[in-house]
Amino acid sequence: SQQGEEDPQALSIQEGENATMNCSYKTSINNLQWYRQNSGRGLVHLILIRSNEREKHSGRLRVTLDTSKKSSSLLITASRAADTASYFCATDVGGAGNMLTFGGGTRLMVKP
Amino acid sequence: EAGVAQSPRYKIIEKRQSVAFWCNPISGHATLYWYQQILGQGPKLLIQFQNNGVVDDSQLPKDRFSAERLKGVDSTLKIQPAKLEDSAVYLCASSPGYANEKLFFGSGTQLSVL
Numbered sequence: 001s002q003q004g005e006e007d008p009q010a011l012s013i014q015e016g017e018n019a020t021m022n023c024s025y026k027t028s029i030n031n032l033q034w035y036r037q038n039s040g041r042g043l044v045h046l047i048l049i050r051s052n053e054r055e056k057h058s059g060r061l062r063v064t065l066d067t068s069k070k071s072s073s074l075l076i077t078a079s080r081a082a083d084t085a086s087y088f089c090a091t092d093v094g095g096a097g098n099m100l101t102f103g104g105g106t107r108l109m110v111k112p
Numbered sequence: 113e114a115g116v117a118q119s120p121r122y123k124i125i126e127k128r129q130s131v132a133f134w135c136n137p138i139s140g141h142a143t144l145y146w147y148q149q150i151l152g153q154g155p156k157l158l159i160q161f162q163n164n165g166v167v168d169d170s171q172l173p174k175d176r177f178s179a180e181r182l183k184g185v186d187s188t189l190k191i192q193p194a195k196l197e198d199s200a201v202y203l204c205a206s207s208p209g210y211a212n213e214k215l216f217f218g219s220g221t222q223l224s225v226l
Contacts, residue, residue: 033213035217042116042217042218042220043205043217088154092212100212101157102156103154104153105154
């Protein structure tokens with residue numbers, strides 16, 4: 001079963017608009033990561049937020065984490081056509097023998 | 113620095129045949145992962161190595177899938193015999209340390225089982 005579930009499953013916006021994707025998870029985590037996947041390619045790590053952090057920024061990306069609601073959001077500001085991709089959240093529960101579990105992804109299309 | 117290398121890029125086989133995938137992680141990376149990604153879904157972990165030891169293989173269908181990481185570097189994933197439902201992209205990833213942080217992914221091997 002998947003620990004993280006993204007919402008929405010698909011999102012279509014115009015270039016210049018902001019895109020917000022949400023991730024909900026079920027059990028306590030050590031950290032949560034966001035990855036991007038362009039069509040036919042591998043995943044690329046975007047940002048990691050730890051369980052004791054509430055917000056992180058990286059360029060046009062802003063990630064928030066609410067551990068009380070077991071949810072995270074990824075905001076991409078001033079989107080570009082090149083941001084068109086699938087975005088996945090992944091959760092790590094920590095501890096020995098833990099695994100990084102991915103959600104089903106949000107498919108983002110940015111129209112020029 | 114060179115990324116994670118995978119081969120082949122594409123593979124088409126018939127059911128009940130066998131197939132093998134190869135992965136060369138980033139030099140010096142301790143942890144290596146094999147993920148299966150079915151079309152339209154997120155990646156699902158099959159097996160995770162730290163150096164040449166298995167950390168987790170709980171989701172690996174061991175009756176048909178096997179994997180090894182020789183000398184803690186390259187890795188191969190084998191399916192024998194393949195089933196139709198094994199059609200997917202097989203992604204290899206590596207990370208520098210022992211924590212599951214910032215994985216580097218290869219481009220994957222797209223497997224079609226006919």
